[in-house]
Structures are given as structure tokens and as C-alpha cells.
Amino acid sequence: MSLLELRNISKIYGSLRALDNVSLKVDNGEWLAIMGPSGSGKSTLMNIIGCMDKPSLGEVILDGKDIAKESDKGLTAIRRDKIGLIFQQFHLVNYLTAVENVMVAQYYHSIPDEKEALEALDRVGLADRAKHLPSQLSGGEQQRVCIARALINHPELILADEPTGNLDEANENIVLDIFRQLHNEGSTLIVVTHDPEVGEVAQRMVTLEYGRIKSEVVNQNFGK
Amino acid sequence: MTKQKMFLRMITASLIRRRSRMLVALLAIAVGGTILSGLVTIYYDVPRQMGAQFRNYGANMIFVAADTETALTMDAAEEAASVIDSGDLLGMTPYRYETVRIHEQPIVVAGTDIESTKITSPYWHIDGSYPASSGEVILGSDVAELLGLGVGDSFNATYSTGDDSDSDEPNLGVDMKVSGILETGGSEENYLYMSMDDLNELAGEKDSLQVVELSISAMQEELRSYVEQISENSDAVAARLVKRVTQSESTVLTKLQALVFLVTAVVLVLTMICVATTMTAVVTERRREIGLRKALGASDKSIIGEFMGEGLLLGGIGGLVGSVLGFVFAQLVSVNVFSSSITFQPLLIPITMVVSVLVTGLACLLPVRSTMAIDPALVLKGE
Numbered sequence: 318m319s320l321l322e323l324r325n326i327s328k329i330y331g332s333l334r335a336l337d338n339v340s341l342k343v344d345n346g347e348w349l350a351i352m353g354p355s356g357s358g359k360s361t362l363m364n365i366i367g368c369m370d371k372p373s374l375g376e377v378i379l380d381g382k383d384i385a386k387e388s389d390k391g392l393t394a395i396r397r398d399k400i401g402l403i404f405q406q407f408h409l410v411n412y413l414t415a416v417e418n419v420m421v422a423q424y425y426h427s428i429p430d431e432k433e434a435l436e437a438l439d440r441v442g443l444a445d446r447a448k449h450l451p452s453q454l455s456g457g458e459q460q461r462v463c464i465a466r467a468l469i470n471h472p473e474l475i476l477a478d479e480p481t482g483n484l485d486e487a488n489e490n491i492v493l494d495i496f497r498q499l500h501n502e503g504s505t506l507i508v509v510t511h512d513p514e515v516g517e518v519a520q521r522m523v524t525l526e527y528g529r530i531k532s533e534v535v536n537q538n539f540g541k
Numbered sequence: 542m543t544k545q546k547m548f549l550r551m552i553t554a555s556l557i558r559r560r561s562r563m564l565v566a567l568l569a570i571a572v573g574g575t576i577l578s579g580l581v582t583i584y585y586d587v588p589r590q591m592g593a594q595f596r597n598y599g600a601n602m603i604f605v606a607a608d609t610e611t612a613l614t615m616d617a618a619e620e621a622a623s624v625i626d627s628g629d630l631l632g633m634t635p636y637r638y639e640t641v642r643i644h645e646q647p648i649v650v651a652g653t654d655i656e657s658t659k660i661t662s663p664y665w666h667i668d669g670s671y672p673a674s675s676g677e678v679i680l681g682s683d684v685a686e687l688l689g690l691g692v693g694d695s696f697n698a699t700y701s702t703g704d705d706s707d708s709d710e711p712n713l714g715v716d717m718k719v720s721g722i723l724e725t726g727g728s729e730e731n732y733l734y735m736s737m738d739d740l741n742e743l744a745g746e747k748d749s750l751q752v753v754e755l756s757i758s759a760m761q762e763e764l765r766s767y768v769e770q771i772s773e774n775s776d777a778v779a780a781r782l783v784k785r786v787t788q789s790e791s792t793v794l795t796k797l798q799a800l801v802f803l804v805t806a807v808v809l810v811l812t813m814i815c816v817a818t819t820m821t822a823v824v825t826e827r828r829r830e831i832g833l834r835k836a837l838g839a840s841d842k843s844i845i846g847e848f849m850g851e852g853l854l855l856g857g858i859g860g861l862v863g864s865v866l867g868f869v870f871a872q873l874v875s876v877n878v879f880s881s882s883i884t885f886q887p888l889l890i891p892i893t894m895v896v897s898v899l900v901t902g903l904a905c906l907l908p909v910r911s912t913m914a915i916d917p918a919l920v921l922k923g924e
Contacts, residue, residue, distance in 0.1 A: 369836065369918040390840070397838020408833045412558035413551065420547060425838040429547040450558070466837075 319378070320345045320473060320505050321366065326375030326385075328361050328528075335361040336372065337528040343474075348496070348506040348539075350519035355511070357525040360478075363509045367400055367476050368392040380473060397426050401467030405479035407459040409451040415462045416447040419469050426470040437465040441495055457488025464495055475499065477508045481515050493518055552850045562826070563851075566819040567859050570897050573812025574863015578893040579870035580805045582883060586871070587797055590879040592758045595790045596631060600661045600754035600783055602764060604771075607779045612749035617777035622755065624770045629763075631756040632660030637737065638751050639744045641698045642714075644688055650698070650733045652740025655679075661756045665729070668692060669721030675739060677720040681730035685722050694719050700744040715743045761791040809900055816904035820852060824908045828915055835917035844912050852905035853898050860897030864890045 321343040328336040336358045343349050353359050364370035365377060368384055369392070377385045384395055396402075409418045419434040438447050441461035451459055460480065467475055477496075481489040493515065500506055500520075508519060516522045520539045524532045542550075556563050595601070604621060606613040615635055622633055634657040641650050655672055658665065669692035672678060680690060690696060699714030717739070723729055741747070757764060764782055771780040824831070831844055868885055875883045 364918045393838055393840055396836065402836055410830055412554050422837050424544060424547045425843065428544060429542045431542055
């Protein structure tokens with residue numbers, strides 16, 4: 318069953334079509350990689366799927382609901398309740414500790430629970446760094462805090478924008494291992510990346526070019 | 542953990558861990574609070590301080606005999622003065638004037654309570670000393686010049702009622718000694734001052750006064766009220782305000798209080814501008830964080846609440862610091878300008894804190910409202 322379905326969506330800025338008649342389905346529990354060169358429309362698509370923007374044309378059905386028709390307030394609620402975001406630049410609040418950064422997501426979602434936040438950090442291997450400020454953590458550690466924050470509210474969709482873009486190979490492998498683990502647990506993952514190595518580990522890989530889907534490849538070796 | 546606890550944890554973490562940034566705003570609020578608290582203290586303490594200062598210019602009320610009476614007695618004056626609050630009545634000095642002859646010159650003598658003149662006429666400048674014993678007098682400088690007398694000189698004064706020619710006994714007068722020469726630059730220099738007992742000995746005992754001077758620690762309105770009460774209660778005494786003193790006192794006080802009010806208002810506006818500027822800088826600096834919070838699902842209301850929370854907490858802390866520093870400031874002003882200390886008003890702490898919180902809240906309103914326009918998508922793009 319589809320968790321997300323894009324039906325002929327376009328995003329038009331004046332004479333520019335950042336997205337041009339894109340249709341895509343993402344099933345529950347699927348791991349999808351969206352690839353493409355700079356300016357291909359990846360970020361625009363990511364913003365629309367992440368409920369931070371609306372398409373000019375078309376429908377975006379998330380969990381059976383057309384989010385293209387939602388108000389800004391409605392989109393904020395969907396973002397809070399259904400989507401976990403992972404950023405290339407981590408975007409941690411610099412004056413909050415690792416565990417407090419995870420709790421911020423709980424704070425907006427429901428009730429902050431420090432024990433649960435510590436468990437989420439433990440899951441990404443950062444239990445002993447919970448009381449550290451972002452400035453005291455390495456890039457890989459900051460990204461893992463960002464992942465713990467994205468997971469804490471058990472979102473239906475995890476959306477990662479270039480999650481390994483600022484990491485070295487060792488940390489990239491750690492992050493991809495976490496993604497594998499999440500996928501095995503049934504999470505739905507959409508990873509936007511320009512890195513073929515990251516794209517190729519996904520179940521399916523969609524490539525964008527000039528705002529259109531250029532190719533769609535199913536990873537035959539996935540899970541082997 | 543409740544949401545309220547997390548809210549407090551976030552805003553206190555922001556203030557404590559970003560203290561170098563927030564210090565500027567805190568400083569602005571604390572300075573505003575200091576000036577507010579200090580000037581309000583001075584504003585309310587100025588009448589008392591100035592009242593004490595103005596008492597140096599002499600009596601501000603006089604008693605004379607009512608139109609229906611031929612003379613004023615001390616008993617009638619004391620009875621009339623009973624309506625004045627004992628704490629306000631600083632001094633009361635009777636004056637009886639008689640003309641005596643000294644070195645064949647007619648001189649006006651004022652019999653008075655010498656000790657009391659030190660309170661009702663503190664501006665008297667005595668070259669020499671106040672009379673210490675019976676027979677000692679103070680000469681007004683003009684009288685001293687006329688008679689050619691100086692400090693320590695003795696002289697003989699005679700009093701004539703006009704019917705001495707029938708008397709068999711010669712009028713030998715009374716010997717007196719000059720203890721001091723009075724200089725005021727005013728009409729007081731034309732008189733000779735002696736104790737009431739000495740005047741009674743010289744001119745005969747008479748319970749009849751021309752005027753009683755009073756020094757009262759009160760503002761013009763209160764003095765007017767005393768005058769009205771005295772005119773209602775006493776038939777023998779007519780009370781009058783020394784307008785030269787009371788009017789200038791009132792004018793100076795009104796102007797001084799208006800100045801203090803104006804300075805306070807200007808400082809509050811400047812504080813507001815400074816806090817608003819700092820908060821605008823804070824919001825601009827934290828655009829990415831605001832975008833992130835929105836991306837995580839924070840509503841505009843929630844973001845505004847967090848920033849306002851930070852601002853109001855800053856306002857409260859700044860107000861508390863300001864109210865304490867304000868007292869120190871007011872104390873310094875009071876000691877240096879009025880040479881007296883002020884009393885601490887505990888109520889000023891909550892008042893300063895509330896005003897600081899309101900001013901900070903108002904100053905934060907516009908910059909914080911601008912957070913609503915921040916697009917979370919910018920954060921994802923890394924812009």
C-alpha cells in the first residue's frame with residue numbers, strides 16, 4: 318500500500334518549471350533514493366514531500382490525504398506528526414545538549430520524555446554523549462543526533478536530505494547502517510542524494526533531470 | 542517532563558549558554574530598570590528632601606493678631622498651632638517689637654526665643670555668637686554700624702513709655718552686651734534681638750506679640766489647608782503663608798518632578814529601542830534555528846511564545862537587578878545632592894520588575910512577530 322503518492326505535480330516559478338509533471342509512488346516500508354544533479358528539482362521535491370512547500374499543480378497524497386490542499390497550519394501539523402527530517406548540515410540547536418535537541422522534537426510533538434530521548438541516542442550509539450553540546454560533537458555524532466531527533470516521534474516517513482554529504486566514509490557507513498536497521502524495522506525512508514554510493518544502497522532509485530523523472534531503477538541486489 | 546518544564550529548560554539554556562549575546566539586552570534592561578527605580582525613588586523623595594532644603598530659607602507661615610483682636614498672645618498662637626501635625630511643625634518663634642533708646646538713638650528691639658530662631662531663621666549669619674546668658678543681645682549689622690558697636694561691646698538701653706516725666710525715679714535703663722552681629726542682607730539687619738525675658742525686664746512684662754513665625758515641613762497645598770483650618774478654629778489668630786518661600790518651593794518642586802518624569806520616560810523609550818534592536822539581532826541571528834523549529838513542527842504561536850519567554854525572563858532579571866542598583870543610584874544622588882539618605886521602598890522591586898517586563902515585552906513584540914515570516918524550507922536548503 319502506498320504511503321505517499323505524487324500525482325502529476327509541477328512547481329512553477331514564473332517561466333521556470335522546477336518540477337514538471339512528476340508522478341511517484343512510495344510504499345510503506347520502502348527505501349527510496351532520489352538522485353539528480355544540482356538544479357534537477359531534488360530540493361523542490363524534498364520540500365513538497367516534507368510539507369514545507371506546495372506544488373503549483375497536481376496532488377500529493379500522504380497517508381490517504383491530499384496535503385497540497387492543506388493550509389500552512391495543517392502542513393505544520395503533518396510535518397510534526399508524520400515526518401522525521403534529517404539534514405545535510407544537521408541543524409542542531411547550538412545551545413542545547415544532544416539529549417535536549419532530541420527532546421525539542423518531542424516537545425513540539427507531544428510530551429518531552431528524557432528517558433525516551435536517551436534511548437533514541439543510545440540507538441544511534443551516542444548514549445555517552447547525551448549531555449554534550451553540538452560544538453563538542455564531531456560531524457558524524459551531530460548527524461546521529463539529528464537522526465535520533467528524526468526518529469523520536471516514530472514518524473511514518475523519514476526524509477533525509479544529503480544525510481552523508483558532510484561526513485567522512487566511516488561516519489557515512491555508520492549512518493547507512495542505521496538506515497538499514499530502520500528499513501528492517503519497517504520504516505519508510507526517502508533519501509535525497511547526489512552520491513551514487515548512497516543511492517545504490519536504497520531499494521529503488523529515482524533520478525531527476527530538469528524537473529522530470531529521468532529514470533527509475535529497482536535495486537536487484539537490495540537486501541543481499 | 543512536562544511541556545512547561547521543557548519550555549523553561551529551553552529558555553534558560555538559551556539565556557545561560559548564550560549569555561555573551563544576551564548580556565547586551567540584559568544590560569540595557571538593567572540600566573533602564575536602574576534609572577526607573579532610582580528616579581521614581583527620587584521623584585517621591587524629592588518633596589521631603591526639598592522641603593528640608595527649603596526650610597533653610599526661613600519660616601513659611603506667620604501668625605498675626607486677627608482683625609478682631611488688638612494683640613496676639615503666645616497662648617492663642619500655641620492653640621492655633623495645635624492643628625498642625627506635630628511632626629510637620631519644626632519650629633515656632635514669637636516676636637515682640639518695642640522701641641528703645643541706645644546712645645540717644647531710637648532702635649527697634651525684637652524680643653524673641655533666641656534658640657527657636659535657629660530653626661525658623663537658619664539662614665542668619667552671626668558674626669560672634671548667639672546670646673548665651675541674660676543681658677546678651679544680637680545687633681543687626683545696620684544697627685551696629687549706626688551705634689558704632691561691635692562684638693563684646695557693652696551699652697545701655699532705656700525704654701520710655703512716654704509718661705516718665707511724672708516719675709520721681711530716673712530711668713537708668715539696662716546694661717547689655719553685644720554677643721553677635723547679624724548679617725542676612727535683609728531687613729533683619731535693622732533690628733536688635735534679645736531674649737523675651739530681657740525685653741520684659743527692659744520694657745515691662747506684656748503678653749502681647751506682633752508676629753509668630755512658623756517653620757512647617759509641608760507642601761503648599763498642605764500649608765493652605767492648615768491656614769484654612771486655623772482660620773476656622775481660631776478667632777484670635779490670623780495665619781498667613783510666606784508666599785515668597787512657599788511659591789518658589791512649589792514651583793521648583795513641580796519643575797523638578799516634571800524633569801524626573803521626563804527623564805524616566807526618555808530612558809524607558811531608549812531602553813525599549815535598545816532591547817528591540819538587540820532582539821531583532823537575536824531573531825536575525827537565530828533565523829536558522831527558528832526555521833528548524835518550524836520544520837520540526839513548531840507553530841508560529843509556539844515560536845513567538847519561546848522568544849517572548851526569553852525576553853520576559855530577561856525583563857524580570859533586568860528589572861530585579863535594576864531595582865537594586867536603582868536604590869544605590871538614588872541613595873548616591875540623595876547623599877550628594879541633598880546630603881541625606883533615603884529609605885528603601887520594597888514595593889519598588891515588583892513595580893520595577895513589572896515595568897521592565899512590560900517594556901521588554903513591548904520591545905520584543907515586533908522582532909518576535911517577524912519570526913512568523915521565516916520559511917522553514919530555507920533551513921533544508923541550507924540558506
